[in-house]
Every structure is written in structure tokens, then in C-alpha cells.
Amino acid sequence: MAVNYVYPDYEVVRNYDKCINCRACERQCANEAHTYVEEIDKVTSDDAKCVNCHRCVSLCPTRALKIVKTDHTFKTNASWSATNINEVYKQAETGGVLLSSMGNPNPFPIYWDKMLLNASQVTNPSIDPLREPMETRVFLGAKSQEIRRDKNGRLIDDTSPHLTLSMPVMFSAMSYGSISYNAHESLARASKELGIFYNTGEGGLHEDFYIYGGNTVVQVASGRFGVHKGYLDAAAAVEIKMGQGAKPGIGGHLPGVKIGEDVSRTRMIPVGADAISPAPHHDIYSIEDLRQLVFSLKEATAYSKPVIVKIAAVHNVAAIASGVARSGADIIAIDGFRGGTGAAPTRIRDNVGIPIELALASVDARLRSEGIRDRVSVVAAGSIRNSADVVKAIALGADAVYIATAAVLALGCHLCRTCNLGNCNWGIATQRPELVKRLNPDVGYKRLVNLMTAWKHEIEEMMGGMGINSIESLKGNRLMLRGVGLNEKELEVLGIKHAGE
Amino acid sequence: MAVTFRARELGFQALNDAVRETSGDITIEDCYGERFIAASAEGKSITINGTPGNALGCYLNGASIVVNGNAQDAVGDTMNDGTIIVHGSAGDALGYAMRGGVVYIKGNSGYRTGIHMKQYKDKRPVIVVGGKTGSFLGEYVAGGLIVVLGIGQDGAAPVGRFTGTGMHGGQIFLRCETPPNDLPSQVVCTKATQEDVASIDAYIRNYALLFGADAAELTRGTFYVLTPNASNPYKQMYVAN
Known part of the structure; x- marks a missing residue:
């Protein structure tokens, strides 16, 4: 032996x-x-x-x-x-090759924990969110560049298509295949009840979930699995996946053994066939090529829905985001290096990419300096753990955040990081029917609603404390942040002052 | 009812709006590179005189398109159903991730023809190219059929380099005397049998009918058929960590 x-x-x-x-x-x-x-x-x-x-x-x-x-x-x-x-x-x-699941577990700096929020004292009084109206709604999409009027002086409404979120949080991309039917149902129902959005990932959309289309972001990745007219028409927005924080530069490979009858239907490939999405879209080698895919999706949906481009946070993320903003994308999603995954090579997950906090700050600053910040909304993803992270992300310049690890934790995930084995005892990252049924979507969706409702209250309290009654006034408001234990360079990139300054 | 649009006057967005709102037979005249024509179109037939721009018939869902001229890049991107016939040549990334329908190209096609093609249930996409293709033909192909007839190639392999890289399904037929000499280990290349050739006979006949070629002569040539190598699949060796 x-x-x-x-x-x-x-x-x-x-x-x-x-x-x-x-x-x-x-x-x-x-x-x-x-x-x-x-x-x-x-x-x-x-x-x-x-x-x-x-x-x-x-x-x-x-x-x-x-x-x-x-x-x-x-x-x-x-x-x-x-x-x-x-x-x-x-x-x-x-x-x-070593294969791991979920986000980078190593002790890299967590900048969320090195930033502190402001609160009002004496002047500019704080606001009691239980008594006063607080606006947590956000609109994602390109903002109008100028106000135009017709010859009668009436406003011409040429606002481009938007997503309206009741709070600045969405459920990030997780494909049916990487997670279970019941997990998807929980996310879809919670999104509808909450007035937010979930994301199909690159695994197609199950026919049962078309009824939640108004709260669904559908993804188009390099393999184009499950992408067809009905899928695009069903969604509220279309997301082009260029990269993922957990594995920048790496594609996806769902082995044939995981393609059962149901997953086969949504991905639109035969049972038992491998589903390979390489890292690059082999028709995209430039911003102009990306623009072509963005506009082909807009044409295919008659310009009726926003197009999101999701990129991983990598070294030149600010320049890349500037290009994406000029590609015609309405929303840029940036996924930091601690973002989760159903499976990624360990070395990639643990060594590639940069923290979302730094990426977000530099993208926001870059887009502002180029005068194109209003052309796109920015969604930050990859390790948003709680409502304070949400508030800090918005103060750094995000319009909204994506969460996924927190969402699966709400469904019962215990972060054992073995999603790749397909034996999830909690019925989330598995396709085995006897395990899937352990996740009751009636309970699961309620737990997601609870989590988001609690976060919304906390966001309102933190905003109220700062004397801010609208998310819009918090966005990019870096004066509300102070760093602790950060060096000059880190403060410079984050665009914030040190505590005590 | 037949409707005619003049592409050059409209520009791509207005042209595509007009095509979207029109059913039945449509003719597009004066086409000079207008993009995204017939995106996700179904239930109409479109004749284009001129040169349509990139992403002609992307997400096509059953419409039929005839191009009297050449086409540019990304013809039939993620096409689900329908027919595209090009009386000329096509550019790069023809039929990317195509899932259904048929594309006939009279002349040549560019790089990355038919990559990511896949099949599903009764859907089996088909690309027929009369002349030759560029490099990376059928990269990552997961299903469907690609036929390259090699007309005018004097028996040389009618492809560029790296044909079938990452292929894990489907079939590629090449009409040539000598197969490509740089096929990856994931691909098995065999001389087509009579049954093999018979299985693509209908497409060859259609090609001949559409473009005025001699079907019998095309069928008489030597074909090689490329399929994935089951004993050396395209995959990474992993160990759970």
C-alpha cells in the first residue's frame, strides 16, 4: 500500500x-x-x-x-x-494542478478593515433612519450627458436603459451547474422580493426561472453556453464576462460528468459533454472588438436593456476600465482577487489579481479624471462581507456591489471550500438530487431576504450617522473614509486621508 | 410583401431598427459595412446586395440571409437557427459558438472559423466553406459539422495552422489530398470513408446548387475527417486541494 x-x-x-x-x-x-x-x-x-x-x-x-x-x-x-x-x-x-474553491483564504491586507467611517457630531446633525426617509435606491446604467428639450421646451427623455435596485447590492454570478437548482431558485425569488438582481453566471437560465427575468442578469461568456434570443429577451440586463476575480486569465471547465439532464438543458449542450469556456473570448482582442460584442447584444435586444462588462481586478484595471467605459458598456463590474469561485487553480486564486478596494478607488479616480464617470455605473465585487463593506465601497466610488459568498453563507454554506468536489452537504454546490433537496428554497429565499433587509437597515443607520439621507450623496464621498495603519501610497491610491487628519 | 432598404442612407442603427420591425422578404441595397444586420432575427428572409459589416446574423434565430457580395467578421456569431448564404468570402470568427442553422460560404473564410460550435438535441450547426479557411479552424469545437471543400487549392489542406485546437466534439471535413501536418494531439484525422462522405452529401449538393459548382466532382475528391481524440481528451489534470 x-x-x-x-x-x-x-x-x-x-x-x-x-x-x-x-x-x-x-x-x-x-x-x-x-x-x-x-x-x-x-x-x-x-x-x-x-x-x-x-x-x-x-x-x-x-x-x-x-x-x-x-x-x-x-x-x-x-x-x-x-x-x-x-x-x-x-x-x-x-x-x-492544485484545484481549490471559494475565495483566496490567505492573509493579504483587507483594506475594508483599515478604513473607518465618519459620523456627524454637533454640526450637520445625524439623521434617524427610523424617523426620516432614507433613499437607498440606485439606478445602474449610463447617465445622460446633457439635458435636451424639444421645440416646446419639454424634456426629451433619452435616458438609456437602467437597472433600478432597492438597495445597492446584487447577487453575483453563480451558474446553474456550479450551484444547485434550489440555490438558484432561492436567489431568484429573493431578488424579486427585494427588488434587486441575481446573475445566472455562464450556465444558461433554467426554463422555470424565466418568470424571474425582470430580476435576472444573464451572462454571456466565451463559451456562450445557453445564449439565445429567448435568454437575452428574458433578462433585465446582459453581462459580458471578461474575467473573474478568483481566476483572472483563467477560463472555466465544467467536466462532462457534471452535465446532467437539467444542466444540459440550460447550457444547451448534450448530457455528458464537457463545457469549456476559455479565458479569452477568441473574437475579442481589443476595446473595439469588445464594443462589437456590446453592440451586438444591444442590437439583439433592441437597445432595451443595459449591458454590463465584468472584469477581474488586475494591475492595469483603471486603464482597462477606461476602455470598457468607451466600449458602450452601461455598467462595469470589477471583481477583486478575494472573490469566490466553484473551482479555480489554487495558484491562480491565491496569487493573481489585486484587492477590490484599491482597484475600485483607482477606477473611480481614473474615470472621473477622464470625465467619463457618468457614462457607466461601477459595481464592485469580490469579498464584500457585510453592510459596512458596502458603505465603504460606495464611499470609494462604487454605484453598487455584487455579493456571492455572503449569499451562499446565508443559504447554509460553511465555507469548507470543496465546491469542486460536487458533494456539498448543504445542497448548494452540488447537482446530486438527494443533496440538492436539503436546501429548501422556501427557507433559503427567506434567509436571503432577511440578510439583505438587515443590511439595508444597517446601511441606513451608517448613512444617517454621517448625516447623509441618500446613497447618491455617499457615492464617491471619500471624505467619509479615514485610513488606519495604511502607508502613504495606500492612502494615495485609496484617495483617503489617514485617521486624525 | 417585399421591402427594400438602402443601407447607406440609414446607417446601421436605423437600418437594423427597420429590419427588426419588418417581417417577410427584405432587400438591403447599397450595403457598405453596416454592422449587426439581422441580429437575433427570426421569421424573415433578407437579401443583402453589397458588403454587410461585422456580426451579420449574430444570435440569428431562424431568419434566412443571402449576401450577394462578401461578408466581414463574426458572421453568425452564436447563431441558434436559420440560414446564411454568402456569394463571396467571409472574414474572421465565422459562426462563433454557433448552435444551429447552416452557413454556406462560396469562397474562403478567415481565422477562427466555427470555433466553439456546439450541438444540442435536434440542433446541429453546419458551416460549409468552398475554398479555404484561416488558422484556428474549429478551435474548441464541441459539436456540429464544418466542411471545407478546398476548391482551387490543388489538393493542399484548405486550412491555416492549428486546426482543431481544443476540439472536444463535432466533425470537421477537409477535402484535400494531404491533411494538415500540425494537428494537435486532441484531434484524430482519418481518411473519410464512403459512408462519411455520404453523410455530408446533402450539404455538398446544396453548395453546388447555390453556387453553380459540380457536386459529383466535389464528392469524388479525397476527404479527411477530424474528430476529437477520445483517448487524449482536452483537459487539465487536477488534484483537489
Whole structure:
């Protein structure tokens, strides 16, 4: 037998005083970490199979289980951490490219946590959002450049198509295939109830969800999966995916084994066929080419809906965004390097791209300096964790944000980062029917509505504290931000002062 | 009822608005590079005299288009259904991610012809090119049929370089005496059997009928058929981390 070099990161601890042999853990674990052993009349666990998703812990009726980080250790070495060593073992064993899920978990600076918000004191009094009206609605799309009147002096309404959001948050792209039918249903229903939008990702739109089209952003990626007239017509907006924060420069590859009957229908490819979306659109090599795709989608939808172009936050993001703004796109979505994913090569996820905070600040500054900020709305994505991050993003210059990790957490995700295995015990990142049904969309959509409603209240409170009663007055209002523990360069890029200044 | 539009007078946006609002038979005269003609169109037939611009028939959903002239880039991008016939040559990225319908090009086509083509249920897209194509023919092809007839190529492979890179479905037929010598390992190239040629006979006949070629002579030539290599699929080797 081959020697297994890799010791599990986490251990399942079972309190046998509390365990009643109900075997719920065994039934719940799609990774088969728990097994009942008849000879000893006990349930045992294989730590190597545990992904630390807490499904068994959450459902154990006697709270007999917990998962702990192993204290098994290599000799302490600042350079050669256990992670570095184990990754070498895995690659030496298989010859494979390391594949991970969800966003970059490494301890890079989190600028949200190094920025603090302002509040009114004495002058410019704060506003009580429970008593006074607060405007959290935002409109995404190109703004009119000038006001024009007809010969009778009446305003000519030439406003380009917009998305109207009740609050400046949307659910970011997650494809049907990477997440389950019930997860999509939860997102779609929550978006409708909340008056916001969710995003199909590049996996097409299930026929059952066309009824939520008014709250749906459909995505067009390099593989064009599921893209056809009905799909474009159904949506409120069309998003061209040029890049993704978790894997800039890398495409998607949904293996044939994950293309079941239903996923096949929405992607419009045969059951069992590989779905390959390469990183580049092979018909786009310039801003002019991008402009062609933007306008082909506008023509195909009779200029009735905004076109979003989503790019990953990379080194020259400001210049790229300037080009995108001139391509005819109505909205630019920028996805930072901590954004989530169903699967990405580990090295790409952990080493490519830049933080959204810096990218957003530099894009906003660049578009302003070029006098084209009004031509596009800017949506920031990739690691927005709470309502304070939303408020800070808007103060840095975003019109709205995209969230996805927070949304799947609301649905029960425990960030075990094994979406790529397809065995999600919470029924989110899986297509296995017996697992999918664990996510009840009646409950799921309500939890999303709760989360967003809570964030909206918090956004109103933070705005009220600053004496601001409209999101519009917060947008790009960097005076509301102060940095803590940031160097001169970081403050310069963020365009904010240090606390105390 | 037949309607005629003069493209040059209207400009692309007004022209496309007019085409969108009109059903039945449409003729477009004086076409000088107007883009996006017939985007997502269905239930109409359009004759274009001149040279339509990029993205002719993008997302086409059942309409039929005849071009009396050459076409430019991105003809039939993400086309779902319908017919496009070009009495001339076409530019780059012809039939990108095409899912259904048929495209006939009398002459040549440019780089990246038929890339990302895919098929689904009863939908099987077909591209027939009379002459030769540029490099990257059928890159990432996942389904459908591409036929390159090599007319005027004296038996040389009627393609540029890197044909079929990333191919993981579908078929590419090349009429030539010697197949391309730089095919990637993901592609299997075999001499077409009589049954193979019979399977594309209808398209060859149509081509001959449309453009006045000799179907029997075209069919007599040697064909090579390119299919994905099942034993060496296009994929990355991963290890869960």
C-alpha cells in the first residue's frame, strides 16, 4: 500500500458519552466520513474524508460532534508551512494542478478593515433612519450627458436603459451547474422580493426561472453556453464576462460528468459533454472588438436593456476600465482577487489579481479624471462581507456591489471550500438530487431576504450617522473614509486621508 | 410583401431598427459595412446586395440571409437557427459558438472559423466553406459539422495552422489530398470513408446548387475527417486541494 503523506487538517471529535448511535451523521455526510461499525456498536469517523462543512455537527441531536483543527504538526518552519509541504506531497503523488474553491483564504491586507467611517457630531446633525426617509435606491446604467428639450421646451427623455435596485447590492454570478437548482431558485425569488438582481453566471437560465427575468442578469461568456434570443429577451440586463476575480486569465471547465439532464438543458449542450469556456473570448482582442460584442447584444435586444462588462481586478484595471467605459458598456463590474469561485487553480486564486478596494478607488479616480464617470455605473465585487463593506465601497466610488459568498453563507454554506468536489452537504454546490433537496428554497429565499433587509437597515443607520439621507450623496464621498495603519501610497491610491487628519 | 432598404442612407442603427420591425422578404441595397444586420432575427428572409459589416446574423434565430457580395467578421456569431448564404468570402470568427442553422460560404473564410460550435438535441450547426479557411479552424469545437471543400487549392489542406485546437466534439471535413501536418494531439484525422462522405452529401449538393459548382466532382475528391481524440481528451489534470 502506498504511503499517504498527507495528515488531515481537521479531526472529527465525537463525545461517546453523548453519542446515541442515531447515525444521523452517517446519513448526512456525502463524503462518507462517518461509519457505523456493528462489531463495536459505535459510529467512527475518518478524518481524511471530512471537509469540515459542519453538516453533521449542525444536525447531531445531542451535540456529540465537533470538528477541530489538528494539532498534529511538522517541525515549525516559517517558510515551509504545513500547507506548502502538503501541496508538494499532493502534486508529487498525482502530477496534478492544485484545484481549490471559494475565495483566496490567505492573509493579504483587507483594506475594508483599515478604513473607518465618519459620523456627524454637533454640526450637520445625524439623521434617524427610523424617523426620516432614507433613499437607498440606485439606478445602474449610463447617465445622460446633457439635458435636451424639444421645440416646446419639454424634456426629451433619452435616458438609456437602467437597472433600478432597492438597495445597492446584487447577487453575483453563480451558474446553474456550479450551484444547485434550489440555490438558484432561492436567489431568484429573493431578488424579486427585494427588488434587486441575481446573475445566472455562464450556465444558461433554467426554463422555470424565466418568470424571474425582470430580476435576472444573464451572462454571456466565451463559451456562450445557453445564449439565445429567448435568454437575452428574458433578462433585465446582459453581462459580458471578461474575467473573474478568483481566476483572472483563467477560463472555466465544467467536466462532462457534471452535465446532467437539467444542466444540459440550460447550457444547451448534450448530457455528458464537457463545457469549456476559455479565458479569452477568441473574437475579442481589443476595446473595439469588445464594443462589437456590446453592440451586438444591444442590437439583439433592441437597445432595451443595459449591458454590463465584468472584469477581474488586475494591475492595469483603471486603464482597462477606461476602455470598457468607451466600449458602450452601461455598467462595469470589477471583481477583486478575494472573490469566490466553484473551482479555480489554487495558484491562480491565491496569487493573481489585486484587492477590490484599491482597484475600485483607482477606477473611480481614473474615470472621473477622464470625465467619463457618468457614462457607466461601477459595481464592485469580490469579498464584500457585510453592510459596512458596502458603505465603504460606495464611499470609494462604487454605484453598487455584487455579493456571492455572503449569499451562499446565508443559504447554509460553511465555507469548507470543496465546491469542486460536487458533494456539498448543504445542497448548494452540488447537482446530486438527494443533496440538492436539503436546501429548501422556501427557507433559503427567506434567509436571503432577511440578510439583505438587515443590511439595508444597517446601511441606513451608517448613512444617517454621517448625516447623509441618500446613497447618491455617499457615492464617491471619500471624505467619509479615514485610513488606519495604511502607508502613504495606500492612502494615495485609496484617495483617503489617514485617521486624525 | 417585399421591402427594400438602402443601407447607406440609414446607417446601421436605423437600418437594423427597420429590419427588426419588418417581417417577410427584405432587400438591403447599397450595403457598405453596416454592422449587426439581422441580429437575433427570426421569421424573415433578407437579401443583402453589397458588403454587410461585422456580426451579420449574430444570435440569428431562424431568419434566412443571402449576401450577394462578401461578408466581414463574426458572421453568425452564436447563431441558434436559420440560414446564411454568402456569394463571396467571409472574414474572421465565422459562426462563433454557433448552435444551429447552416452557413454556406462560396469562397474562403478567415481565422477562427466555427470555433466553439456546439450541438444540442435536434440542433446541429453546419458551416460549409468552398475554398479555404484561416488558422484556428474549429478551435474548441464541441459539436456540429464544418466542411471545407478546398476548391482551387490543388489538393493542399484548405486550412491555416492549428486546426482543431481544443476540439472536444463535432466533425470537421477537409477535402484535400494531404491533411494538415500540425494537428494537435486532441484531434484524430482519418481518411473519410464512403459512408462519411455520404453523410455530408446533402450539404455538398446544396453548395453546388447555390453556387453553380459540380457536386459529383466535389464528392469524388479525397476527404479527411477530424474528430476529437477520445483517448487524449482536452483537459487539465487536477488534484483537489
